[in-house]
Amino acid sequence: MSRVNPILNTDSYKLGHFLQYPPGTQAVSGYITTRGASMQPEIVFFGLQMFLKEYLSRPITKADIEEAQEIAALHGQPFDRDGWHYILTAHGGFLPLRIEALPEGSFVHRGVPVVQIVNTDPACFWLTSYVETALLRAVWYPSTVASSLRHVKQTLKPFLDKSCDEPADIIASRLFEYGARGASSLEQAGLGGVANLLHFDNTDTLEAVLYARRYYGAEMAGFSVPASEHTTMIAWGQDQEAQSFANMVDRFGDYPAYSVVSDSYDIHNALSEIWGKTLQQKVRSKPGMLIVRPDSGDPIDVPVQTVAQLAYQFGTRLNGKGYKVLDDKVRVLQADGVSLRDITMILGRLEAMGFSAENISFGIGASQLQKVSRSTYSFTMKCSAIMDGQGKWRDISRRPVTLQERMPEPGRRAVVLEGGELASVALDSLGRRTNYLQPVWENGRLLQDLTFDEIRARARTPHRMDQ
Template structure:
């Protein structure tokens, strides 16, 4: 059995849709958008290229058709064997589709079309909507994660701008992705983790750098540092806590940075007595930056206390904006069950105490990669136009009874730049203006191959 059979990458009920379109239908055009309205751009479009390379590049085979027909029949659905055999013999098994999309990394308002798809062979007009499920899933998840991470970056930015000498250099290291274990699959961790890397550089989600490398050509999109976990620390026992920490300094102190979880027994004692007294000289002499992780206790109070304790033990300097910066030998990382509100409260309290935001970084896991849904930004697919076999296009749009419901945009869509903003218009109104919905895929061929750095630069705005 081919679990990645392209024919079966859809909803069950769509298997019978080839029997439901009006006679003479030659093409169906649909687009992906988000419902609602926003006063400013808030959605980051990302991830389509991963789907195009991984899934649409797979040709349908005769074995796929046989298997899909058996599954459909047993499942209680009809099956268009003639249509799929036509795709196999005429198109070599590659789906006859044209896909247009905005540039990946584009930051857009809600209700703007970001992807538009149409079949290129009138024999299989049902194919456009048949692909709705897979295409929407390919776009909504990475775009949602990318949008949420951008929101975190925008929220943290004012704290860095007020208290850091070089906020743009500090920002990429302020949030680490620790979400791999909180996702449902390796694929989700790779896709969502790559979306995180559009805004921040640090990650321990290893599949993220693999996905950015494979699908976007990034030699290395994210960085990690040697780090302990509670298992490797408590293995030494409480009497050996200082020895465990000393081993970390000896093994990894020559790295630019290394992270040590320090709350296995008593975080206050670990910081003030072990790091601050017993191992202070060794930490300084090692040359790298020790990142102390206070994983337990109240995340706000504990984080602030650890920064203050390290300041007392290791000393501080004043930066150009008059804020205290810890000695370069030490920094703090808080990553235990943090919310965005927690991060802002920690930074706000440190700022009120005269500490720069560069003294502390954060980590986030499942709340970033897993606690999102298609409804976070209300992603949807709109079927907007039907073409007769004579080439004439006709608008398609439902008309809800509730007059307060916003009607879908009918007709073929285009997106233009007007007064510096992206604006959706009907395709026939385009004239000679450049269409931002540019072809990226046609009949099995990738037409645009975005690099990760191009997307990252665009997504940071």
């Protein structure tokens, strides 16, 4: 038996919903969207394919039904044994559902449906709402991380545009993701980590590259560099700090880049004496780039001073925009708990001192993978239409409590391109326009198998819907 019973991958109260619909109901249609209004697109849709492959691709079994019936009885809920046995015998255990979705990586306003779902067998009309818990969870988390990190990327962009010769070529390398230890589970590390890789190329979360490989066919979606941590540095003792640094250069200097945490004892001595004098020629003799990590201390002042001290010791050149760039043998990585506000202040101060933003990159962790919730972008799933016994669709919607409350639109929806941006319209008003909500799953079959490269390309060029 699988450790995840698909029948129990829902809320307890939904176990009894098969008894609550009007007599004769044949189908229920619903969609996932984000509540609220926004003047600009702000949601990156991502993650559905991982759920389809991992959870919906496995049929339910007789053992799943037996376990679910026992749990429901002990838990105080009714159980539709006949309904689940019907799915097992009539559909081979695969859920009779059709799921439509926008292309993953799409960038949309709030209020635009990203997923639409309907049952394909009238006997299973209750199934649409039943899978809400699992389906919504599968979408909101990776989409929220992807949306939040796009905001980070857009915050970095003006600094790079102003002070770098080729900002588009380096922006994806400005963040290193270290979120695995701060995640609540291995699955969250994978889901959040792979969402980060839509926008940034560097990660130390192995589960992120495994998810991109397993669910989207990416041979290698993210990159890392050999790096030290405080344990491997202080193991040498303070009197052998220079030797610990030299060992890193000897072991990893032939790699394209290698990262050395340098604040175990005195970051200023490490910069001015060890890196700047004792080991400078050794660093220069190797083909790889040394990435110095100051990590601790004042999160704004220390990385700025690290760039300045390396500039004094190793020298700089002026780029085409007149900003100072460190010698190609050295760069700086601030990887210890910097906030987006800290990053903007660091880059602003460096810019004021005449340094290009390309001199420094940043590490992110739990702040991006953990400090989000479904409410961050107000993700919701609403059932919006019902088919009665005569086969006629009827729009359904609850009444708002106040005039200020904006409800999801009723009825079956379509998504079209209007003015270069995706917009929601009623399905029966689609006409000859292209509907970007396309079938991706039906009755146990994956209808589209997207690659990570195409999703990443779409996320990085959000209005090119032909990709």
